[in-house]
Amino acid sequence: MERRELLKMIAAATGAAMIGLPASAYAQGPVPGGASAFSASDVALLDEVADTILPRTRTPGAKDAGAGAFIARYVVDCYTPENQAILRDGLADLDRRGGRRFLALTHEARTALLRTLDAEARTQLAATARGGGGNRGPLKAHYFTMLKQLAIFSFFTSRQGATEALQYVAVPGRYDGDLAYTPGTPAWATE
Secondary structure (H helix, E strand, O other): OOHHHHHHHHHHHOOHHHHOOOHHHHHOOOOOOOOOOOOHHHHHHHHHHHHHHOOOOOOOOOOOOOHHHHHHHHHHHHOOHHHHHHHHHHHHHHHHHHOOOHHHOOHHHHHHHHHHHHHHHHHHHHHHHHOOOOOOOOOOOOHHHHHHHHHHHHHHOOHHHHHHHOEEEOOOOOOOOOOOOOOOOOOEEEO
C-alpha cells in the first residue's frame, strides 16, 4: 500500500470530510490556504538532509524513499505552528552554518555539519536535563533533533525502508519471544 493511499484512508476514517476538508487533500499538494506549505526547494533540501542522515548503501537511502516530501507533509499536518517555525528557522540555519547553501556543500561537509548539529542538540538536551527540577515550561526541541527523527520515521515507514532495509513479513506468523539473533541481521517490519 502506498503512503498516499494510507493517508487518504486515515483522513476518511477520522472524519476529515465532516469538517469540510476533502480527504484527498492530505495526500496531494499544499494544504488549502497553505501559507505554511513547503516549497519545492525546501523539499529538495529536506531530501538532501535526510539522505545525509540515511544515505544509500546496499539498501535505498532516505532520498530514494521520498523522505523530503513526507517530512514536509508531516510537518504541515502534524506540527504546531511553533515547532514548524523552529524547523523552518533551522533549515535557514543550515545554510548559515555551512557558509553557503547546504545543497552546494560536499557530502563530507554536509556530514560534518550534521554531526556538529547532532552534538549541539545532545548537549542542549543534557543541559536542560541537568537544569534542575523546577518546571520552566515545555522543552523546546533543537531543530536538528526534529530533522533526524523525521528522517528516520519517514524512511522506515516507507515501502523501501520497510521492505528493503528491514526484514519484512506481510503476515506475521506465531509469536516467538525467544528468537535467535545473528549480529548484523536487520530488524523486522510487518504491516
